[in-house]
Amino acid sequence: MPRPSDDVRVCDARATDADLDDLRARLAAARLPEAETVRGAPPGRRRWEQGVPLADLTELVEYWRTGYDWRAFEARLDRIGRFRTTVDGLGIHFLHRRSARADAVPLLMTHGWPGSIAEFVDVVDELADPRDPDAPAFHVVVPSLPGFGYSDKPATTGWGIERIAAAWVELMGRLGYDRFVAHGGDWGGVITTVLGGRFPAHVLGIHTLTPQAPPGLTTDGLTAAERAWTEETRAFWSGPRAAYAKQQAARPQTIGYALVDSPVGLLAWIVDKFAEWSDTEDSPFETMSRDRVLDNVTLYWLTRAGASAARIYHESHDSLDPGLRVDVPSALTVYPRDIEKCPRPWARERFRNIVRWHTPGAGGHFPSLEVPGDFVADLRAGLAAVLAAHR
Template sequence: MTLELAIRADDAATVSDLLEAGADPHGPGSGGQTPLMIAAGLGRATIVELLLAAGADVFTAEPRMGATALHRAAQSGDTEVIGRLLDHGALVDQQSARLGHTPLMDAVQHKQEAAVRLLLAGGARVTIRNHWQETALDLARRDESDIIAGLLRARPERPQPLVSAVRAGDLGEVERLIAAGAAVDERVPATGDPDDDYTPLGLAARDGHTAVVRVLIAAGADPRRLNGLMGATPAHEAAFAGHAEVVRALTAPGPIGAPVVDLDAQGAYNGFTALHDAVWHGHEEAARALVEAGARLDLGTHTGHTPRQLAELYEYDDLARYLAEAERTAIRPRPFAFPQAALDDLRERLARTRWPAPEPVRDWSQGVPSARMRALCDYWRDDYDWRACEARLNALDPSVTRIDGLDIHFLHLRSPEPGATPLVMTHGWPGSVLEFGKIAPMLADPRAHGADPQDAFHVVLPSLPGFGLSEQPAGTGWGPERIARAWVELMRRLGYDRFVAQGGDWGHAVTTALGGIGEPAVRAVHSNMFPTYGTEHAVDEQEERALQRGRDFQANESGYQHEQIQSPQTIGYALTDSPAGQAAWIYEKYEQWTDHGGDPETLLSRDEMLDNITLYWLTGTAASSARIYWESFRSYRDPKVEVPVGVSLFPRDIYLASRRWAEEKYPNLVHYNELPRGGHFAAWEQPGLLAEEIRATFRRALRR
């Protein structure tokens, strides 16, 4: 005998035997009903208890109508079953998806007076409306159930003027009471009323009083406070009822420092976010408002359903398609959280390093000296703390979004200044977003760093494809031009339709490609690099020195470049397998390209260097990051740039130039400067100097 047949036969002994033998207490039967729903609907109290003891889920809703076991018990009127379900946490006010009925409404419609009394005693709310905007009292009146209607009307009122005004949607009275000092976050006391433990904002959001919501928020009402039996936020309440304009009012930008609604708060009972609630009842406009405000699309309920999966479950096809597209373009949190096993593996590999014989020279002419490399790796293995670096990165809102078929990871530091200019900064190789850890706060909050707050920026720091946590391309074609187009889309998704850009190394190439895209998206660009190609003509001593610096670089420092241009995959095997090899490959560049005066560790600490090296190691991006050389080095040339340009040159960079060359390339050059110190990693080495260069460039470019 099957479990369903035993339930229908009221054979509790067989049900018990089947459950002990492993029968699934959750498995759907006729019409998608679970065993618990069937037993509840038939009033089988003993069997209901057996199923609950076996772990049957009281929250599950059947797919046809969206009813739960409590709905079925309310329809049958069995108070013993209702009591047991409530004792096991069943949601007394859960609404069915198709009708919007609560168990109380079902009990009213089926004229189950005892069930109505028990549900009311259990806290059932009488003010909830179904999809036809009917309350339980409306249903009782329509069916001429006078006794039940009397039970529903018997609700005491409490003198709370602001609450009463909010319930009535009386905007003028709400404003008067607030002006007179009414407490905007007062709560309805718990006396058995459906509005128990609601705040005025929760009531206004639930009942769709948009203007009242705006007034309460302006008066300081906290949109994070939970309401009622379900512990719902005002956003939950508005979404559940389909009040899209209320959702927009709750999510509109408020004063700096004001509490902000938590769009992604999940209900304790079911794990629903506000977006789940909107989807559950098919409220497409409210769902769109939440998605547009940044609600997460990847959170699952206690049953594991994302909003899209919930829409699919209830066959809201248009809404499911919209959410699928939103998922494709969504911005999702993506913190740095490498498993401890990866760090343990790193230390074990470092301990097993097979070292080459020491170099026969006493300098860096053959590469990183053996003693320096051993000391660095010993420190890496025994003393370095990656988790400290991870915490700093995770303080900068690490996120990911899919653009042009690739997951692009980025950090985002919003300025506290209301008129801040959006700025995208792009790193190069062997750099990463870590280069900008010092300069980003200076640019985002100049007031806190002794600079003009008018020079504030919302700073966006994407990782190049194949670098950091950005996805490694599976195909070719990701050169600076394509990356620049992806950055335009990234900024658009962040709400920055117009922005400025900055970069060096490959970041220079991407930034210049952005300059080539130009207006209306890209307003101006700044570079801390000016590549020369050996075709420039020198007219003075400065330009001759610049050409000689390029020749010296090609003769003595470009071995890595040729390898990564020709065989990025080959070098990737070595660097991905050996942390000592990966470290040496990058550590050498710190010595060659930074302005350190003899020892790179006097400029950048070991921890700073190892932060960047460790990021390359943990992400396994030695080969994928090198491929940008194979993709673009022999073919990329700077495009024509018509927007304003700033160029800042640091003396120890791999290229030097002159103002004349910069003016020839950039007819709209608004800033040019040669700095007294600094090298290739300008943001890392001299963040203060570079920050002022960036401010000066965009001050001139945007305020002319």
């Protein structure tokens, strides 16, 4: 294996005590609105139909101010290994956990919005050094998207999904990984699709939670369940639930002022999606760790990424090339409570070599946080099928 480039350096970024004191002071001084007018609704989805309920947010803000420990998350990142390098003129931050196994395969994992590298910190170790010696092992690389976390914020337009995918190939080569497998969900899934379609010489195969079909396909021949998937997805993107994406695509700078200036505003904007897009009935914390969600939000806050992260929508919303086809082996997983579900017959129109198709019984848009054990098992099975296709 080629030696990694010397251009890669350890990232030792730390929040200052002043930064953390300022966050707590802002939380203590927060001005909150009155309660939602569906207040008193019984536990369930209806409680959230106007957004994050006041009682839930008040409790979460208090815990963020008095109980949450950012330093523990920094230490967790240090144990995994965090680094920076410059690719295509932009500083890119990434986690890199090398496996001790001689047969390990390089694995690139890409997050989306409103996620971050925090989505994967609880699964990296098990993927790199599995407890089961018969399970596949991976050298895991988790980059922060441009404008997210400790990656640089682009100062000009042009950092869309195609450019990011090309940058990821350069990043992996710089680490000595000329051939690798790739995983992603949300924007990470779209970027992973681009990787598989544009860079088959480098990408052994992909695992995505966000298979997207080419436009214009008919529902003729779909089963009733598959037709329901298409109707649910169409209703999501054409209705008010997609307002966040339209806002961030059209006016990321405008919403960015609120997200960078108000920690409570940022918290509500992100937690609203963790609640709505997860496989839960009343609260995202039925399945997800409160601390891990706050790790994610605090990373956005400390790096002032509210506007710069939102700009990925301005750069890339509806930008996946309709003619892109993916011929590398592809493992596709569609979780039952995800916001976008593509029927297999439609997926086959873009992904020409589907080696595994899986529809788990539980999980939503954030499976690595909601059902981490099942997520790891599915990812391993999918990538095992990808690698078997090369034998």
